Amino acid sequence: MNFLEERICKDGIVKPGNVLKVDSFLNHQIDIDLLDMMGKEFKERFSNEKITKILTIEASGIGMACMTARYFGVPVVFAKKSQTVVQDDDKYIADVASYTHKVTNHVFVSKKYICPEDKVLIIDDFMAHGQAALGLIDIVKQAGGSVVGVGIAIEKGFQQGGQILRDRGYKLESIAIVESMDPETGKIEFRKQ
Amino acid sequence: MNFLEERICKDGIVKPGNVLKVDSFLNHQIDIDLLDMMGKEFKERFSNEKITKILTIEASGIGMACMTARYFGVPVVFAKKSQTVVQDDDKYIADVASYTHKVTNHVFVSKKYICPEDKVLIIDDFMAHGQAALGLIDIVKQAGGSVVGVGIAIEKGFQQGGQILRDRGYKLESIAIVESMDPETGKIEFRKQ
Numbered sequence: 001m002n003f004l005e006e007r008i009c010k011d012g013i014v015k016p017g018n019v020l021k022v023d024s025f026l027n028h029q030i031d032i033d034l035l036d037m038m039g040k041e042f043k044e045r046f047s048n049e050k051i052t053k054i055l056t057i058e059a060s061g062i063g064m065a066c067m068t069a070r071y072f073g074v075p076v077v078f079a080k081k082s083q084t085v086v087q088d089d090d091k092y093i094a095d096v097a098s099y100t101h102k103v104t105n106h107v108f109v110s111k112k113y114i115c116p117e118d119k120v121l122i123i124d125d126f127m128a129h130g131q132a133a134l135g136l137i138d139i140v141k142q143a144g145g146s147v148v149g150v151g152i153a154i155e156k157g158f159q160q161g162g163q164i165l166r167d168r169g170y171k172l173e174s175i176a177i178v179e180s181m182d183p184e185t186g187k188i189e190f191r192k193q
Numbered sequence: 194m195n196f197l198e199e200r201i202c203k204d205g206i207v208k209p210g211n212v213l214k215v216d217s218f219l220n221h222q223i224d225i226d227l228l229d230m231m232g233k234e235f236k237e238r239f240s241n242e243k244i245t246k247i248l249t250i251e252a253s254g255i256g257m258a259c260m261t262a263r264y265f266g267v268p269v270v271f272a273k274k275s276q277t278v279v280q281d282d283d284k285y286i287a288d289v290a291s292y293t294h295k296v297t298n299h300v301f302v303s304k305k306y307i308c309p310e311d312k313v314l315i316i317d318d319f320m321a322h323g324q325a326a327l328g329l330i331d332i333v334k335q336a337g338g339s340v341v342g343v344g345i346a347i348e349k350g351f352q353q354g355g356q357i358l359r360d361r362g363y364k365l366e367s368i369a370i371v372e373s374m375d376p377e378t379g380k381i382e383f384r385k386q
Contacts, residue, residue, distance in 0.1 A: 029306040030255075030269040032262045059251035063269065066256040069225045076223040076256065113222040 003037055004153065004175045005190050014181045014188060018128075018156065019100075026153060027060035027125055035067040038175060042123070042151040043071035045173040049148045051121045053077060053114065055140065057096075057107055057132050061124040064153060068123055077114065079107040079136060092142040094135035099128060107135050109143075116144035127152040127174060130161025137170070149173060157191050196230055197346060197368045198383050207374045207381060211321075211349065212293075219346060220253035220318055228260040231368060235316070235344040236264035238366040242341045244314045246270060246307065248333065250289075250300055250325050254317040257346060261316055270307065272300040272329060285335040287328035292321060300328050302336075309337035320345040320367060323354025330363070342366060350384050 001009070013021040025031040051072050056065035057079045065076045079094075083105060087093060091108040098105060114120065122136045133150050140147050147170060155162045155174035165172045177191035194202070206214040218224040244265050249258035250272045258269045276298060278286060284301040291298060307313065315329045326343050333340050340363060348355045348367035358365045370384035 023303065024305065028270065028273070028303055030259060030262075030271070032259060032267075032269060035259065036263070059255060059271065059273075062252060062255040063259040063271075066223060066225060066228065066259050069223075070229070074225075076225060077221065078223070078252065078256075080221070080252075110216065110221055112217065 001190065002041075002175065004034070007031075007034060008154065008176055008178075009188055012188065014183045014186050016183045018159070018181070020154065020156070020178065020181060020188075022154065030063050032067070035064055038064055038153060039068035039071045041175055042068045042121070042173065046072075046121060046149050046151065046171075049121070049171075050119050051148050052117070052119045053121075053145075054123055055079065055109070055114070055120050055136050056123045057081065057136060060126075064125055065123040068121075068151065072121070077109060079109050079139065081105045081107050092139045094138040094142075096131045096135040097129075098131070107132075107139070109139050111143065114140060114143035114145050118143065118145035119148045120145050121148050122150045123152075124150075125153045127155045127161045127165075127172075128159045130164050133161065133165060151175075154178065194383065195234075195368065197227070200224075200227060201347065201369055201371075202381060205381065207376045207379050209376045211352070211374070213347065213349070213371065213374060213381075215347065223256050225260070228257055231257055231346060232261035232264045234368055235261045235314070235366065239265075239314060239342050239344065239364075242314070242364075243312050244341050245310070245312045246314075246338075247316055248272065248302070248307070248313050248329050249316045250274065250329060253319075257318055258316040261314075261344065265314070270302060272302050272332060274298045274300050285332045287331040287335075289324045289328040290322075291324070300325075300332070302332050304336065307333060307336035307338050311336065311338035312341045313338050314341050315343045316345075317343075318346045320348045320354045320358075320365075321352045323357050326354065326358060344368075347371060 093108045149171035152174040155177045157177040286301045342364035345367040348370045350370040374381045
């Protein structure tokens with residue numbers, strides 16, 4: 001097991017409905033040393049890529065994105081969420097359905113902050129159905145930029161987001177891929193990488 | 194001028210209604226080197242304090258809080274915002290009025306992540322009327338913890354948040370305090386520190 005898989009086994013809590021709570025170290029309280037290790041890991045996994053910008057989505061991706069950006073020496077841009085954003089000439093907008101919260105959010109990025117020359121690494125804490133990553137990819141495409149890859153802390157391998165992105169040819173690197181988890185026993189199985 | 198004041202003069206945009214847009218480097222696109230300098234600056238300004246946790250509020254405080262936490266070697270906790278959170282036994286909740294968005298958000302922190310032993314440094318990107326900081330202070334007090342200080346990137350010195358906190362005896366350190374700004378000329382004046 002790698003450092004993140006070990007931490008998930010130690011402190012993650014499996015809840016009914018395919019919920020994995022990691023809010024003691026990743027998305028409410030944040031272990032900064034762990035984020036630093038994740039940033040270093042993404043730098044290794046994307047070491048052959050030329051990256052000019054890291055794109056994430058508020059709120060829980062921001063910490064990881066910043067700690068990763070240190071290793072690449074590039075700025076972070078975080079997409080903002082709104083249920084009411086109005087289309088205008090200043091923003092790229094994409095729709096992101098949340099299965100957890102049963103709502104569709106619009107996410108947007110100011111046109112000033114992604115340009116056709118940008119080679120973008122997308123970073124987020126979770127991937128389940130892939131909606132957030134697909135929304136961010138859509139935004140990069142609207143800007144005419146390139147998506148170099150997608151770096152995820154925890155992928156739920158039993159949901160289809162990872163498959164969709166890999167089928168479309170994106171370089172998706174997830175530090176931990178959960179294959180199955182059992183709310184009765186708390187047991188979590190990871191995909192061998 | 195210090196490094197942040199210089200950056201505000203270079204890239205900040207003054208808009209009517211006392212709005213200072215810094216989204217090219219602080220709260221939409223993020224300059225990681227700048228955040229790192231801010232983290233180091235907070236470490237110097239709070240070097241005599243024993244700190245066990247950094248508390249911020251989603252979303253734009255998270256990057257700064259993480260980069261600051263590296264210098265202190267402590268975890269970050271970020272308060273979540275919701276307009277609909279229900280009072281329960283698991284959360285500390287405070288109200289935060291937003292003058293910008295004309296709404297009152299509830300902010301909450303899981304009771305697991307702040308305890309009576311905690312010595313908390315509150316970090317945020319902006320202070321205007323002080324509502325966010327006061328809400329976070331309220332949460333730390335509900336938990337029985339101590340507020341060691343408040344670290345802010347940009348304080349609007351012509352609004353009353355900073356005065357309120359200093360009058361109540363909190364150690365408030367703002368890297369840049371804007372005394373006045375003029376949307377006509379773009380001129381920004383800072384308080385001498």
